[in-house]
Amino acid sequence: MKKIQSLEDLKKFREQIIEEKRRKASAGKVELIVTLGSCGIAAGALDVLQAVKAQVKADHLDGAVVSETGCIGLCHHEPILEVVIGDQPKVTYGRVTVDAVKRIVREHVLDGKVVEDYVIDATPFPTI
Amino acid sequence: MKIIRSMVLVSADDESLARGAQDVFHAFLEEIDEFGLSDQITVTTIRDAGMHGEKPTVIVYPDAAVYGPVTVEDVHTIVEEHLHKGNIVPGLLAMMREMAPEIGWMRGRRGALPVQKRIVLERAGVVNPASIEDYILYDGYQALGKALTKMTPAEVIAEVEKSGLQGRGGAGFPTGRKWSFVAATPGSPKYVICNADESEPGTFKDRLIIEGDPFSIIEAMTIAGYAINAHEGFIYIRGEYPLAYKRIEHAIAEAEKHGMLGEHIFGTDFSFHIHPHAGAGAYICGEETALIESLEGKRGMPRARPPYPTTYGLYGKPTVVNNVETLASMPAIIRNGAMWYREVGSPKSTGTKVYTILGNVNFTGVIEAPMGITLREVIDIYGKGMKNDKALKLVQTGGSSGTIVPASLQDTPLDFDAFRNAGVSLGSGALLVCDEDTCVVDLAKVILRFFRNECCGKCTPCRIGTLRLYEIISQISEGRGSLDDFDLMQKISEAMSEVSNCGLGQTAATALRDILKYFRAEVEAHIVDHVCPTGVCPIKELAAVA
Numbered sequence: 001m002k003k004i005q006s007l008e009d010l011k012k013f014r015e016q017i018i019e020e021k022r023r024k025a026s027a028g029k030v031e032l033i034v035t036l037g038s039c040g041i042a043a044g045a046l047d048v049l050q051a052v053k054a055q056v057k058a059d060h061l062d063g064a065v066v067s068e069t070g071c072i073g074l075c076h077h078e079p080i081l082e083v084v085i086g087d088q089p090k091v092t093y094g095r096v097t098v099d100a101v102k103r104i105v106r107e108h109v110l111d112g113k114v115v116e117d118y119v120i121d122a123t124p125f126p127t128i
Numbered sequence: 129m130k131i132i133r134s135m136v137l138v139s140a141d142d143e144s145l146a147r148g149a150q151d152v153f154h155a156f157l158e159e160i161d162e163f164g165l166s167d168q169i170t171v172t173t174i175r176d177a178g179m180h181g182e183k184p185t186v187i188v189y190p191d192a193a194v195y196g197p198v199t200v201e202d203v204h205t206i207v208e209e210h211l212h213k214g215n216i217v218p219g220l221l222a223m224m225r226e227m228a229p230e231i232g233w234m235r236g237r238r239g240a241l242p243v244q245k246r247i248v249l250e251r252a253g254v255v256n257p258a259s260i261e262d263y264i265l266y267d268g269y270q271a272l273g274k275a276l277t278k279m280t281p282a283e284v285i286a287e288v289e290k291s292g293l294q295g296r297g298g299a300g301f302p303t304g305r306k307w308s309f310v311a312a313t314p315g316s317p318k319y320v321i322c323n324a325d326e327s328e329p330g331t332f333k334d335r336l337i338i339e340g341d342p343f344s345i346i347e348a349m350t351i352a353g354y355a356i357n358a359h360e361g362f363i364y365i366r367g368e369y370p371l372a373y374k375r376i377e378h379a380i381a382e383a384e385k386h387g388m389l390g391e392h393i394f395g396t397d398f399s400f401h402i403h404p405h406a407g408a409g410a411y412i413c414g415e416e417t418a419l420i421e422s423l424e425g426k427r428g429m430p431r432a433r434p435p436y437p438t439t440y441g442l443y444g445k446p447t448v449v450n451n452v453e454t455l456a457s458m459p460a461i462i463r464n465g466a467m468w469y470r471e472v473g474s475p476k477s478t479g480t481k482v483y484t485i486l487g488n489v490n491f492t493g494v495i496e497a498p499m500g501i502t503l504r505e506v507i508d509i510y511g512k513g514m515k516n517d518k519a520l521k522l523v524q525t526g527g528s529s530g531t532i533v534p535a536s537l538q539d540t541p542l543d544f545d546a547f548r549n550a551g552v553s554l555g556s557g558a559l560l561v562c563d564e565d566t567c568v569v570d571l572a573k574v575i576l577r578f579f580r581n582e583c584c585g586k587c588t589p590c591r592i593g594t595l596r597l598y599e600i601i602s603q604i605s606e607g608r609g610s611l612d613d614f615d616l617m618q619k620i621s622e623a624m625s626e627v628s629n630c631g632l633g634q635t636a637a638t639a640l641r642d643i644l645k646y647f648r649a650e651v652e653a654h655i656v657d658h659v660c661p662t663g664v665c666p667i668k669e670l671a672a673v674a
């Protein structure tokens with residue numbers, strides 16, 4: 001890794017990252033994101049993460065990326081799983097169980113039908 | 129469950145009532161029903177909106193639009209245009225110059241960023257905390273680059289001062305001024321410390337920030353180091369936060385690999401190193417001088433002050449100690465400029481504040497909101513209302529060392545200034561919401577037990593005071609108190625707040641003092657009638673034994 005030496009370098013590096021993201025999004029990349037803050041982990045997010053990885057493997061979703069992020073402030077909804085497919089808007093699922101993971105992967109990722117039973121309003125903010 | 133989207137407050141003081149506030153109130157109920165919005169909008173009366181000559185006054189949250197004087201005929205327009213379509217009706221707004229100082233803060237809110245704007249939590253829960261690429265994608269390191277290559281240290285400090293940022297660790301000290309003190313103090317080396325001890329009960333905002341966005345803290349500390357000419361920084365992380373520690377460690381390594389930390393940052397001559405340090409689970413080590421002692425390998429006990437850490441800090445050198453949230457606000461300020469930051473919040477308390485909401489509300493968790501929102505908004509809009517539709521009794525703000533705000537004061541804006549005037553502390557940003565089933569004696573007992581356990585024992589008023597107060601309140605809760613206890617508790621808490629060595633002893637009795645002020649009758653019931661009005665305290669069984 002070459003070190004960033006100037007603001008110009010930073011800008012170039014950032015453009016590379018954007019390019020990469022765009023390429024993946026237009027290829028219809030599937031991203032499954034588990035929120036792994038302490039609150040999520042306490043609620044069982046690590047089990048959910050395991051289940052997601054296992055399900056992705058079981059269903060041969062080779063292009064899917066399983067990643068993690070921090071707490072989004074909705075601690076009472078943990079464990080939370082977010083699904084991003086290509087450039088479609090992100091769908092946030094709350095109180096996800098190991099059993100729910102299977103449904104979400106099968107119905108949402110494979111069949112394109114959002115699993116309404118687990119969808120939560122991801123903005124704790126009033127939207128006016 | 130009802131989701132409240134918006135709130136309408138109608139002033140109902142004598143003058144407003146004489147001018148038809150009651151009809152206006154009912155007109156709102158009818159019109160809102162007409163538009164089918166009853167499930168999303170509450171209409172409440174408040175005593176006085178502080179407007180003179182503009183009554184009746186109507187405040188609509190969360191936009192904080194102030195209408196006045198409002199007539200029954202205006203109601204239809206406000207409901208249709210504002211509540212239904214979402215457009216503020218400029219023609220009906222109250223004249224702002226008529227506004228009393230108590231709500232002068234609203235001027236600052238108008239036209240400000242939308243309520244849902246995040247500054248501190250911009251990236252938390254959005255990016256992968258382990259990925260420096262994600263951080264850079266979301267504008268990471270632009271601030272450091274700008275500071276190092278385009279600004280002098282003095283300019284960085286001036287920008288922070290201009291932003292009006294106040295410390296988020298509890299005391300609310302202006303951050304820019306703190307930095308300028310350290311920069312001006314002779315002595316070398318100087319140090320930057322990030323206070324991530326966060327042991328105030330009910331507070332977990334710093335954990336969320338570090339776990340979700342560790343790079344922002346690293347970037348901010350590096351900026352601080354550049355501003356005060358320090359080359360070393362320490363992050364003191366609460367021992368119970370192993371995940372935060374791991375993420376910070378990883379972030380430090382990544383930043384070093386990319387030339388954003390270590391030697392010759394951004395290709396300049398500036399170098400900076402950061403060392404994480406795990407605490408061992410003592411509340412007192414959040415106090416900055418105890419934290420410094422602990423970092424030096426000694427027992428965590430507060431020093432006598434002055435000298436303050438700005439002149440005599442780590443290893444006796446000038447040191448900046450800043451809270452995690454304070455630092456997390458920094459990159460955005462440098463990146464976008466002080467004036468951008470000042471547009472958010474109220475004029476004297478700028479920016480946003482991260483709150484942890486807990487207790488008897490439907491939504492518990494972490495929110496970020498502009499300075500100056502009111503408790504009523506926090507509870508009804510962000511907290512999505514009280515659990516089981518119970519009535520609000522009180523809110524404890526700022527964690528265990530914070531103040532008790534009774535339901536009648538829930539329209540006080542949450543900012544440093546208004547709170548100071550109302551004798552309330554914003555503290556760490558924890559908001560413990562308690563409903564009508566809460567017993568104040570029981571609450572005081574829980575709080576005092578905490579301080580009895582966490583007192584470090586260095587100074588007498590705190591060591592003896594926290595123990596005695598806990599004993600007295602325990603007796604009251606068992607129905608064995610006496611009326612003399614009021615004077616005794618008063619005396620002890622006054623002595624503690626006046627002569628304790630550090631903030632722990634000075635604030636340990638804050639909640640008790642407020643409880644005696646606002647809920648004296650309820651405490652008296654325990655003592656005189658041997659009754660706990662909410663049925664929480666174990667009086668009966670013990671009275672029978674005695």
Ligand SMILES: Cc1cc2nc3c(=O)[nH]c(=O)nc-3n(C[C@H](O)[C@H](O)[C@H](O)COP(=O)(O)O)c2cc1C
Pocket residue numbers: 294295296297298299300301303323324325326327328411412413414415416417449450451452454455630631632
């Ligand atoms: C008993 C006690 C505990 C404290 N605990 C913390 C804490 O956990 N985190 C924190 O940032 N500040 C805590 N403080 C405040 C710090 O002493 C200090 O004021 C703060 O770190 C300064 O940072 P700021 O200017 O960014 O707010 C505590 C103070 C006292 C008296």
